[in-house]
Amino acid sequence: MNITFESVKQEVEELVQFLTSDSWPYHGVENPTETEIRKAYENGAYHNENTRTFLD
16 A cells, blocks of 8 residues: 655645644644634645655
């Protein structure tokens, strides 16, 4: 079985949908807003030198 990962670089819409679809009580911001996610995305919070984000 081969497992592959695709980096989230241009998938901000999918990221917003995923993160606003549920609560995340153990991840800093329990209920992030679309605005907060987009701002964090633009500031490199999900993809930078030290961070990579993957969606399945």
